[in-house]
Amino acid sequence: MKKNEILENILIDKLIFGGKWLALAPDGKKIIVTGGVIPGSRVNLRILKSRTNYYEAQILDTVVKSPLEQELPAHFQVYGGCKWLPIVYPEQLKIKAEQVREAFHHIEDKLEKTTFHPIVASPEIHGYRNKVEFSWGKYISFKEDIRDEFRFGFHAQWQFDRIIDCTYCVLADEEINALFHEVDTFSRASGLPTYDPKTNIGFWRHFVVRKARFTDEIMLIFSVNDTFPEYTKKNEEDIIVFAEQLIAQFPHIASVYLLLNSGRADVVTGEAVLLKGKATITEHLLGKSFEINPKSFFQTNSLGAEKLYQTALDLSSSRWGVLLDLYAGTGTLGILFSDRFEQVYSVELVPQASQDGEKNARRNSIDNIEFVNAKVEVFLEDFLGKNLTADTLIIDPPRDGMHPNALPNILKFGAREIIYISCNPATLARDLDYILANSDYRVTDVTPVDMFPHTHHIETVVRLEK
DSSP: OOOEEEEEEEEEEEGGGGGGGEEEEETTTTEEEEEOTTOOOOEEEEEEESSEEEEEEEEEEEEOTTBBBOOOOOTTOOGGTTTTTTTTTHHHHHHHHHHHHTTTGGGGGGGGGOEEEOOBOSSOOSSSSSEEEEEEEEOOOSOOOEEEEEEEEEEOOOOTBBBESOOOOTTTTTTHHHHHHHHHHHHTTTTTBBBBBBTTOOOOOEEEEEEEEOOOOOOEEEEEOOTTTOOOOOOHHHHHHHHHHHHHHHHTTEEEEEEEESSSSSSSEEEEEEEEEOSSSEETTTTEOOOOOOOOOOOHHHHHHHHHHHHHHHOOOOOOSSSEEEEEEHHHHHHHHGGSSSSEEEESHHHHHHHHHHHHHHHHHHEEEEEEEEHHHHHHHHHHTTTTTOOOEEOOOTOSSSSSHHHHHHHHHHOSEEEEEEEOHHHHHHHHHHHSSSSEEEEEEEEEEEEEESSSOOOOEEEOOO
């Protein structure tokens, strides 16, 4: 079979890595399928690439719906960020739990005494996101440069310059959806054009809403192109007046920012100018208080984050000594675990994240945590060089997993317990394979946690001990 050949009535079998799906071609080869689909569906496919042992294909249309597909309310829209919305939630959990088990298939012989706990469901499956990023743009077609001078919504998947108009985001709560519509009306009436990344011309770029789940405080961020020729102080004043109107209508709004972004990259960045309200909003997790600024990293599902962190706390049996919190971000885990340890070191590469962590530690009157701004692999070398030891390690790396230079040094500590939190089952299994093959650690517990309903993403908490 060749590139662009059409395959008809192909059964979608199951989820595999990266949110892709597995099917079987008539010649017996596997097909790696991209696109929004549900297992049990029969679809028509176009072959994109022909490999030695498999094909890569794209979905053209669905011939027979899956028995797992549910009817959605009329106002629900399926975007790239909620492609699993048509799958009934219990089945989503089943698929994700199976994905974790399959990732461990090649190390099953090393997990004979491991307890695989049931997947932890998200407390909310709709309206759970505490941060939603909307974008302005001009282009609406997936393949052709069809322009619509004013688009406001979400990016089309894998298309940085294509915008899908939004009417309702099921992952955002009612207040965020209402704010979106107010901003849509205001920006269209402003007479200012949307930003075009192809020309670096235009004004409106992104609108971000952050809402603390436990305090209801809201932060609004208007990202604009401040090098747009027609941009004047009057535009900023108009946004301030609009912000005042929003605050009167939505009393939970605590902060309004203008983000001045002249870069061409499609990221929410730039100088943050506080227009109204206070500099940060406050969120609570498991009895601790956290400040969130426009650029803070914070888990986007607050209730789900509590489930994730409580799972880690419950699995850990450590109650004293030294804790290393590696790939710490803003130090949330180190702060939550600090009551159990004599000393905590939170290690993070990004300086702003470490600074945010220090502020949150002070906010919670925690004085036994030290924030270290460094690469994990470099920190471990230095720590070992000083003949320092650690009793427990918490590892929460990015999707790529642990740096290969860090893994050998992890084993040199001889820590009694390791808690590994992963957002990628494949790299988690890879790192566990190395640890188990080169040490006397054993995996005692594995617990999947669903932080992101209606997506393929899954968190996994693993406990290892000597």
